[in-house]
Amino acid sequence: MRILPALWARGNPKEPVPFQEILPLKLRPFVSGKGDKTSNVCCLYEMSLVFGCLKENEFKESACGREIKSFQECFTNYNKQKYITKEREAKGILTPGEKRLPYRQLNKLLRMYPNEK
């Protein structure tokens, strides 16, 4: 199902253009995993708070205990969440009612309900 080579093979048509079904008129039964890479930028707001506090207090950490703690907690929570979702995806557990599905789950669903022939 290579789209471009199929279109090249068609040549230069003359009016009126007769309809030809070059590719089957249906969607593919799978999605590629390319679009699933989420950015790992996290805790930017907390980091900016830490920077602001450190600059105010001449880089003395004792003055910014609260900000630093919240920043570190944010990062550990993020890592934990990432680990959990990764494990779930590896197991292939489907969560009902989830809005953003990872590609593996999408493929699984598509395989469960294939195109009608």
Place this chain on the structure above:
Amino acid sequence: MFTRPLLLSSKLELTRCFKFPQNGMSQYPSYYIKPIYSNDKQTDLIKSGEAQKLAHVPTRAALNDQTSSIYHDDLICLLVNYLMKDGNKLLARDLVEKTMEKIKRVQLEKYHKLANEEEKEKVVLNPRAIIHQAITNVKPILQLTPIKRGGVTYQVPVPITDRRSQFLSMKWLIEAGNEKERTVRFYDQFAYELIDAANNTGRAVKKKQDLHKQCEMNRAYAHYRWS
């Protein structure tokens, strides 16, 4: 005649199913649990009744630095391991022990020079406590990673895990101890550096603050972080 291809296909199936074991090169199978050698943890397990369950679970042998001695300290064991070169643990342990002796001597000297009783109480005489304090004081909260964007490599500030920051802290302390005159012993210099770091001064703490300053300077690149 018909059996051969069948056999071959089953063999193929087997090779496809084979997974490298999770425990890598370990001589123990993956169901062997790690030993619980600390005295406190053992008493806790006995109190909670977990010990009964663990009694018949296959357990790995304890490593040679894992003891239930009251002098055992996980962090200091780690420090010994980070200090070790070419697997010469005997030397590394000796250096750390001599460092602790030096710290004790320096702190005792401070203690006896003070006349005031209140000030005397403030001097920390436990070298282990000083090492722990020094390591927590030198721990960075951020680090810089080079990230390439449009042909230019940016130094991007990123958060670090607790374990990584602990490693960097010990590494910087050891590096600070190594920066010395040829005639000065490593353990003496290391002891001074540890005492300085415990008081939030010294070269290792300076290094941490420099890193933080550089991270602050590069804060505009923080959103470049990706993958």
